[in-house]
Amino acid sequence: MGEAVVKVENLTYSYPRRENVLVNVSFEVKKGEVLGIIGPNGAGKSTLCKALNGLVPHFYGGRIGGKVVVAGMDTMKHTVAELSTKVGLVFQDPEDQMSGLALTVYEEVAFGLMMLGFPREEIDARVRDAIKKVGLGGLEGRSPFELSGGQMQRLAIATVLAIKPEILVLDEPTAQLDPIGKFEVFSVIKKLAEEGSTIVVVEHEIEELATFADNILLLDEGRVRAYGSAREVLEKVDQLRKYGVDPPSVTELTYILNKEVGTDFEIPITIEEAYKIYAEALGVS
Amino acid sequence: MPEEATVETVEVTPTGAKILAVVMIPTIAALNYVGGVLVEMLKAPIWGDTWATMLGTLISGFVVGAAGGFLYNIIMAFTVWGLPNWVWGFANVAIALITWFMMKMGWTDLKKPMTYIMAIILFGFIYPIFTTAISIGLFGGGPLWKPLPAAIYAAVLSSTGNFWLANYIQNVSTEVPDKVISYIISLIIASRVPKRFILAK
Amino acid sequence: MGISLSLLKRTAVEVETFVQRLDGRVKFLYFIWASILVYIFYDFILNLIFIIVTLLLAIYARVAKPIAMTLLVIIVPWIAIATPILSLPLGFPWNKTIIYYIKFAGYEIPVYLEGLGWGITWPLRIGVCISTAMLFYLTTNQARLVATMFKMKVPFRFIYMLIATFQLIPLLVDEANTIFQAQLSRGLRTDVGIIKKLYYYLALVIPLTLSALNRVQIRAIALESRGFSAPVTKTLMYEAEFKWMDWIFLSTIIVATIVLAYVYITYGYSPIAGLEYIWG
Ligand SMILES: Nc1ncnc2c1ncn2[C@@H]1O[C@H](COP(=O)(O)OP(=O)(O)OP(=O)(O)O)[C@@H](O)[C@H]1O
Ligand SMILES: [Mg+2]
Numbered sequence: 141m142g143e144a145v146v147k148v149e150n151l152t153y154s155y156p157r158r159e160n161v162l163v164n165v166s167f168e169v170k171k172g173e174v175l176g177i178i179g180p181n182g183a184g185k186s187t188l189c190k191a192l193n194g195l196v197p198h199f200y201g202g203r204i205g206g207k208v209v210v211a212g213m214d215t216m217k218h219t220v221a222e223l224s225t226k227v228g229l230v231f232q233d234p235e236d237q238m239s240g241l242a243l244t245v246y247e248e249v250a251f252g253l254m255m256l257g258f259p260r261e262e263i264d265a266r267v268r269d270a271i272k273k274v275g276l277g278g279l280e281g282r283s284p285f286e287l288s289g290g291q292m293q294r295l296a297i298a299t300v301l302a303i304k305p306e307i308l309v310l311d312e313p314t315a316q317l318d319p320i321g322k323f324e325v326f327s328v329i330k331k332l333a334e335e336g337s338t339i340v341v342v343e344h345e346i347e348e349l350a351t352f353a354d355n356i357l358l359l360d361e362g363r364v365r366a367y368g369s370a371r372e373v374l375e376k377v378d379q380l381r382k383y384g385v386d387p388p389s390v391t392e393l394t395y396i397l398n399k400e401v402g403t404d405f406e407i408p409i410t411i412e413e414a415y416k417i418y419a420e421a422l423g424v425s
Numbered sequence: 426m427p428e429e430a431t432v433e434t435v436e437v438t439p440t441g442a443k444i445l446a447v448v449m450i451p452t453i454a455a456l457n458y459v460g461g462v463l464v465e466m467l468k469a470p471i472w473g474d475t476w477a478t479m480l481g482t483l484i485s486g487f488v489v490g491a492a493g494g495f496l497y498n499i500i501m502a503f504t505v506w507g508l509p510n511w512v513w514g515f516a517n518v519a520i521a522l523i524t525w526f527m528m529k530m531g532w533t534d535l536k537k538p539m540t541y542i543m544a545i546i547l548f549g550f551i552y553p554i555f556t557t558a559i560s561i562g563l564f565g566g567g568p569l570w571k572p573l574p575a576a577i578y579a580a581v582l583s584s585t586g587n588f589w590l591a592n593y594i595q596n597v598s599t600e601v602p603d604k605v606i607s608y609i610i611s612l613i614i615a616s617r618v619p620k621r622f623i624l625a626k
Numbered sequence: 627m628g629i630s631l632s633l634l635k636r637t638a639v640e641v642e643t644f645v646q647r648l649d650g651r652v653k654f655l656y657f658i659w660a661s662i663l664v665y666i667f668y669d670f671i672l673n674l675i676f677i678i679v680t681l682l683l684a685i686y687a688r689v690a691k692p693i694a695m696t697l698l699v700i701i702v703p704w705i706a707i708a709t710p711i712l713s714l715p716l717g718f719p720w721n722k723t724i725i726y727y728i729k730f731a732g733y734e735i736p737v738y739l740e741g742l743g744w745g746i747t748w749p750l751r752i753g754v755c756i757s758t759a760m761l762f763y764l765t766t767n768q769a770r771l772v773a774t775m776f777k778m779k780v781p782f783r784f785i786y787m788l789i790a791t792f793q794l795i796p797l798l799v800d801e802a803n804t805i806f807q808a809q810l811s812r813g814l815r816t817d818v819g820i821i822k823k824l825y826y827y828l829a830l831v832i833p834l835t836l837s838a839l840n841r842v843q844i845r846a847i848a849l850e851s852r853g854f855s856a857p858v859t860k861t862l863m864y865e866a867e868f869k870w871m872d873w874i875f876l877s878t879i880i881v882a883t884i885v886l887a888y889v890y891i892t893y894g895y896s897p898i899a900g901l902e903y904i905w906g
Contacts, residue, residue: 150432156439157620164432193851201439205432219440221856229851235797236841237848240451240790243768250863257858285797299852441846444855448846451787452838455794459802463830466806467816469823480835492787500791503763565748567708570700575707582717591717610828614835 144168145307145338146175146192150206153187153196153362161187162362164206169307169355172336176343176353176370180384184362185342189311192340193227194220211306225256228300232312234292237299238284245271245287246280249298256303263302270302274328290321294328301332308332310341314348322348347388350374350409358383375407390414446489453481453493454500471603478517479611482524483533484618491521519555523547524608535612541605548604553596557589566592574599645687649872650766650774657758659879663886664754670743671898673750680757689764693757700756704749712741720744723902743901768792773866782860802834 146169153162161184169175177185190196194215197204208215211226231237242248249270253263271277274294279287284295293313300308310329314322326348333339333352343349349356349370356373358366360383366373374380377395380387387395390408394417397403405421408414456477464473475494482490494517502513527533532543560566566588568575574595582591645653660676667673677697684690712718714735721738728735766774768789775785806814814826889897896903 152432152434154434190847195847195850197437197439199439199441199444199847199850201437201441203434203436205434219855220850221853224851224853224856227851229848231844231848233844236844238793239849239852240448240793240845241772241786247863252852254861254863255853256856257861260861260863263861263863303853441850444850445842445846447783447787447854448790448842448849451791451794452842454787454791455798456835456838458795459798459834460831462799463802463806463827463834466802467823467827467830469827470820471824473827476831477835484839496787496791500788503759564752565744567704567745567748568711570704570707572707575711579711579716582711583715584717586717586719588717588719606824610824610831613828614832617832617836618839 143171145171145211146340147209148191148206149208151188151191151208152203152205153191154203155187155200156202160362162191165359165362165364166206167355167357167364167367169338169340171338173354174333174339174341174352176341176349176356177359178343178346178349178356178373178380178385179359179365183359185359186311187362188359189229189309189340189342191215192307192309193229194218194223195229221256224252224305225303226306228303228305228308230293230296230300230308230310230313232315234289234296234316235285237296238292239299243283244280245276245282245284245295248284248295249302252299252303266302266304270298273301273332274298275324288321289317290324293317293321293325297325297328307338307340310339310343312342312344314343314345346374346386347411350388350391351412358385360384371407371409374409446485446492449481449485449489450492450496453477453485453490454497456480457494457497458501471606472599473603473607475517475520475604476607476610476614478520479524479608480614482521483528483611483615487521487525490524491518494518494521513559516552516556516559519552520548520604523552524611527608533612533615535609540612544605544608545601548608549601550597552604553593553600556596556600557593560596561589561592569595569599571599641688643687644871645683645761646765646767647869647871648765648875649866649868650762650770651777651866652868652872652875653762653766654774655876656879657755657762659883660758661755664751666890667886667895667897668747668901668903669896669899670747670750670901673747673754676754677750677757680754680761684757684761684764687761687765689761692764693760696756696760697753701749701753704752705746708749709742709745712745713738714741718744740902743899747899747901769862769864770866773862773864776860776862777866786854798834798838801837802830805830805833 146167148168149166151162151165152160154160165188167175177188179185187196190199191208192210192215196202197216198220204216210223213223213226215223239248239251242251246267249267250263253266258266271280274297276291276294276298279291284292287295293316297308297310297313313329314325317325322345326345329339329341330352341349341353353370355368356366356370357364358373358380365383366376366379374387374391375395377387377392386392388409390411390413394403394405394407394414398405398407406417408417454477457474460477461472461474463469464471474497478490478494478497480490481493495514498514498517527540527543527547530543532540534540557566568578577598578591578595581594582588585591660680664673664676681690681693684693713721714737715721718738718741720740723739724736725739725742726737728737763771772785772789775788776782809826809829814829816823818826
């Protein structure tokens with residue numbers, strides 16, 4: 141893994157109407173890494189995402205301390221528009237992210253590039269590429285509002301991919317979707333992760349997160365409660381529960397077995413791992 | 426929770442107001458439109474397409490309210506009402522202005538009679554002077570194409586023979602109920618809007 | 627509101643005739659030009675000619691139906707209400723020339739030319755403004771509309787606000803419908819007294835407004851994150867350019883202007899209908 145694309149040091153932030161939403165938050169994300177952010181409602185996860193592209197503090201105002209450097213740019217010294225070429229932000233509700241100017245999927249993906257003044261030929265090439273990447277090929281001429289939730293959220297991902305940002309920030313991208321939509325979106329995220337994109341993702345579906353996150357950061361009341369590799373964070377079942385986060389069920393099950401029954405299993409964080417561990421223990425492999 | 430804020434912090438001035446206005450204005454315009462649609466669905470006895478202008482003024486200030494109302498009129502003028510109707514956009518600016526004035530004077534408390542008295546005077550009687558000027562200058566000052574106001578128009582015209590008075594009374598008869606009710610609606614909604622949406626000072 | 631909503635809903639696929647291919651600026655000019663002329667002249671026959679020409683263009687472009695519907699809904703009832711009130715002896719102050727007597731229950735009721743002319747000419751003036759505006763709007767698709775405004779140096783923020791309103795309205799109407807249906811199933815009725823109706827109106831409008839406002843902030847953030855405020859010239863995927871058709875149309879307008887100027891100077895403001903301009 142290469143250099144750090146995101147470097148956050150002692151980030152402390154208050155909205156104009158709310159104090160200390162983030163307190164002394166520090167972490168970094170290296171090129172090609174996936175960082176999962178988890179935590180209860182109101183923990184400050186969305187605020188943290190917005191700090192990565194400068195919406196916090198520029199859009200909202202407020203008090204800020206510490207340092208956020210993304211792709212070599214100090215967010216305090218650059219506008220959101222400048223940062224938007226480096227950081228692609230995807231929100232929860234896909235409908236709310238639509239530009240309001242585009243009639244078709246194609247135009248929607250082109251919107252950001254149009255705003256940034258890219259030449260027309262380049263826009264065309266990038267748009268086709270981004271649409272293909274999220275698997276919406278063939279739907280270029282559709283209205284964005286006729287898409288299913290999963291398709292619309294993949295469209296939202298395509299709109300930021302077209303800008304070729306150095307880092308993708310996804311804030312609960314599956315929270316509003318039905319199971320099929322969730323599956324579609326996770327497939328895209330996993331594919332991007334495999335291809336080496338740098339991703340920060342806030343996600344409540346912890347079982348899914350465990351399958352593709354390299355590192356995990358547990359946020360609560362604006363403070364970092366745990367930060368480390370996915371395994372380090374997720375196997376601390378008591379700690380997760382204390383902060384209102386449900387651990388993956390296989391992790392929890394094994395943890396309880398170890399604690400209550402006295403078994404001595406290695407703690408799995410994904411179903412696949414659990415399958416291996418249990419198959420071995422049962423001697424069926 | 427002990428306060429561990431050890432790092433130095435700086436105050437940042439927000440830059441979001443401009444882009445918020447860019448989104449708020451079309452929302453106000455669209456709400457004006459939908460307000461009218463819902464009136465049709467319910468067959469309620471008002472126009473119902475100005476309370477959003479008032480609401481926009483109450484929560485985001487005069488400029489946003491006026492621009493939202495103006496935009497609504499422009500769009501209606503281009504699609505269904507015809508070009509001269511864009512002049513009604515100025516009527517919406519007048520409504521935003523009156524709302525802003527009422528807000529500044531503190532006539533926004535629905536428990537106080539003053540709020541109703543001033544709403545009836547300003548929206549019901551002063552504002553129609555403005556609409557009367559428009560409807561005569563640009564639309565010839567004929568009767569409206571709704572039966573009740575048209576009947577009032579005909580009655581005033583035949584009893585007094587005063588063309589301007591007939592227009593004014595016709596407008597008062599539609600504006601008093603519509604604008605006063607719209608103002609009340611906008612105040613009720615504004616009181617339910619969470620604080621963080623309120624940009625107007 | 628049925629037609630008006632269908633007018634606002636725009637799709638990407640549509641017919642292409644020369645009217646659609648005309649530059650947006652030319653069609654915009656046509657509608658401003660026609661609207662100004664019908665206010666300079668006071669002649670319902672001239673107004674009718676403008677409406678007929680516009681409708682012919684609209685028929686060719688296959689957008690005549692919504693225009694005709696709108697004229698039927700707004701202009702026809704307006705004339706129907708205005709002409710009797712103004713032309714019968716009901717006090718219209720400029721009435722003086724009696725052109726006819728209606729025999730009714732033994733009375734002879736006079737019909738005045740001034741009120742009649744007024745009651746027909748004014749609605750038709752508005753009719754010209756409506757039909758030409760709609761022709762422009764209905765035959766200029768969104769990409770062309772944006773390009774037209776862009777060429778006319780309208781700031782991009784304003785272009786955005788206009789187009790975004792078109793997109794927001796159907797979304798909000800859908801939402802309003804959903805809330806309306808939900809309230810219906812909870813006992814909302816439309817055959818109630820005025821006070822109850824207003825109460826229901828509030829019950830519909832409050833949730834709708836709060837949800838719309840909720841979305842404002844996130845939409846603004848999403849726009850900002852996509853470089854909306856970047857201080858660069860935006861790239862448009864479609865560029866507006868004058869073609870020979872546009873020059874022909876433009877020349878026709880210029881020739882027509884010269885002819886009409888001559889007519890005005892020679893025959894006055896009411897060359898065909900011969901009406902007397904009344905007030906002022
Ligand atoms: N614009 C704002 N102004 C003031 N306070 C805000 C604003 N946005 C969020 N907050 C507050 O800051 C805190 C953190 O909010 P944030 O949205 O970052 O949490 P979150 O972890 O994303 O929560 P959720 O899981 O509900 O999405 C919350 O208490 C919230 O009420
Ligand atoms: Mg959040």
